[in-house]
Amino acid sequence: MKTDVLIIGAGPSGTASAAILKKEGFDVVIVEKTTFPRFVIGESLLPRCMDLLDEAGLLDAIKEQGYKEKHGAKFYRGKDTCEFNFGEQYTKGQTWTWQVPRADFDKVLADEVAKKGVTVLYNSTVENVAFTTNKVTTTVNIKGEEKTITSKYIIDGSGYGRVLPNLLDLNIPSTLPVRSAFFTHIDDTNRAQDIESSRIQVVVLKADVWIWIIPFSNGKTSLGVVGDLSFIDKTKSNEENFRTLLTSNEFLNPRFGKNKFEFEPKIINGYSAGVKQLYGEKYVLTGNSTEFLDPIFSSGVTFALESGVLAAKLVVKELNNEKVDWGKEYSEYILQGVAVFRSYVDRWYDETLQTVFFSNEINSDIKGQICSVLAGYVWDNTNPFIKKHKKMVQTLAKVIEIKKSETA
Numbered sequence: 001m002k003t004d005v006l007i008i009g010a011g012p013s014g015t016a017s018a019a020i021l022k023k024e025g026f027d028v029v030i031v032e033k034t035t036f037p038r039f040v041i042g043e044s045l046l047p048r049c050m051d052l053l054d055e056a057g058l059l060d061a062i063k064e065q066g067y068k069e070k071h072g073a074k075f076y077r078g079k080d081t082c083e084f085n086f087g088e089q090y091t092k093g094q095t096w097t098w099q100v101p102r103a104d105f106d107k108v109l110a111d112e113v114a115k116k117g118v119t120v121l122y123n124s125t126v127e128n129v130a131f132t133t134n135k136v137t138t139t140v141n142i143k144g145e146e147k148t149i150t151s152k153y154i155i156d157g158s159g160y161g162r163v164l165p166n167l168l169d170l171n172i173p174s175t176l177p178v179r180s181a182f183f184t185h186i187d188d189t190n191r192a193q194d195i196e197s198s199r200i201q202v203v204v205l206k207a208d209v210w211i212w213i214i215p216f217s218n219g220k221t222s223l224g225v226v227g228d229l230s231f232i233d234k235t236k237s238n239e240e241n242f243r244t245l246l247t248s249n250e251f252l253n254p255r256f257g258k259n260k261f262e263f264e265p266k267i268i269n270g271y272s273a274g275v276k277q278l279y280g281e282k283y284v285l286t287g288n289s290t291e292f293l294d295p296i297f298s299s300g301v302t303f304a305l306e307s308g309v310l311a312a313k314l315v316v317k318e319l320n321n322e323k324v325d326w327g328k329e330y331s332e333y334i335l336q337g338v339a340v341f342r343s344y345v346d347r348w349y350d351e352t353l354q355t356v357f358f359s360n361e362i363n364s365d366i367k368g369q370i371c372s373v374l375a376g377y378v379w380d381n382t383n384p385f386i387k388k389h390k391k392m393v394q395t396l397a398k399v400i401e402i403k404k405s406e407t408a
């Protein structure tokens, strides 16, 4: 089998790349290990996703699904709360997005690219890749049978599969501490139909342990706890441990305490990952096969789409014999976004950002600038909270602490 571009994985990064390449007239094959629908975690999108889905020609197909709209994020710590509305952000970007059950969302994207003429091979696993001067030869196990596919370029959108990082020895350990996540979907029969249901809710249990509440339009809600999970009693089942977590929390118990889980709660340990390089001769890594930091700011799908779209546009240039500076045009750009989110993840877990959020001392201009980070517009260097991402939050937290000590 022969194609212009082979893509590994039919997640958001792979399908976004496929849609762009197809639009530009290239022949594309996606090799996908599973059959769809398949479960994957990562359900709360950021407004920046809307621009990218639109650019890939995939927005209308998603609009038709009637997913739960997400207009902001609300953080809770004890009696303190802090709310961000995307409509009040600094960057002139999208003001809302969706919260999506990924099994469903990813299938819609994959079906849509198939409709556009992309070949999607399900139940097919990339096992090996060989690079020669003119072509890439990929060994694929298609429903138990070994076949080779030759292509001019290969894009790795294999997410947690990390196919090229594994085959080409590109993995490096993440510099973030090892954290875990414990999650399920639950019936949400007690959901209030107010503004709260159009937010992601983040509930702080301890400095480094927090819960996500992500409501869907199908009456279920995704619940997950992230961080140090040493509270889990290993003599009990995941279901018993999750039930105890819900019933012992006064915020969660009234809404979820007695409700039915859709599946046995799952645990992922050590989800963060890093990589030595994002591209090489005839290949590029996108989405989670590159860096994945942490779920706290729901940035994963946004990065998957951003990198999937950009990588495909640069592959188009290269296949059209135009010069591409992959270091500058791809790596530097993607890693700038990663660095911004990395600062906010670090400041979340060392509590600096929590000090800022829960102080109720931030004016609306600053709030709008932080809100743009939470909306995924992390390449807008006119935003001081992006341009000076390493310093701004810390400086603000110090000012808040000084003010507090003066009024104490």
Ligand SMILES: Cc1cc2nc3c(=O)[nH]c(=O)nc-3n(C[C@H](O)[C@H](O)[C@H](O)COP(=O)(O)OP(=O)(O)OC[C@H]3O[C@@H](n4cnc5c(N)ncnc54)[C@H](O)[C@@H]3O)c2cc1C
Pocket (backbone or CB within 6 Å): 008, 009, 010, 011, 012, 013, 014, 031, 032, 033, 034, 040, 041, 042, 043, 044, 045, 046, 124, 125, 126, 127, 157, 158, 159, 160, 161, 162, 163, 181, 224, 268, 271, 286, 287, 288, 289, 292, 294, 295, 298, 299, 300, 301, 302, 304
């Ligand atoms: C606990 C947790 C919570 C998260 N919450 C959020 C959130 O709220 N919002 C958010 O945006 N992100 C979130 N994320 C991140 C999100 O899960 C990922 O960033 C996102 O799914 C990445 O998309 P992708 O297209 O790169 O990969 P995926 O969606 O993982 O798709 C990769 C595809 O490649 C296929 N594949 C793997 N190996 C092979 C192979 N050898 N051959 C062929 N195919 C293969 C897989 O079957 C899969 O379908 C969370 C992550 C974690 C760990």
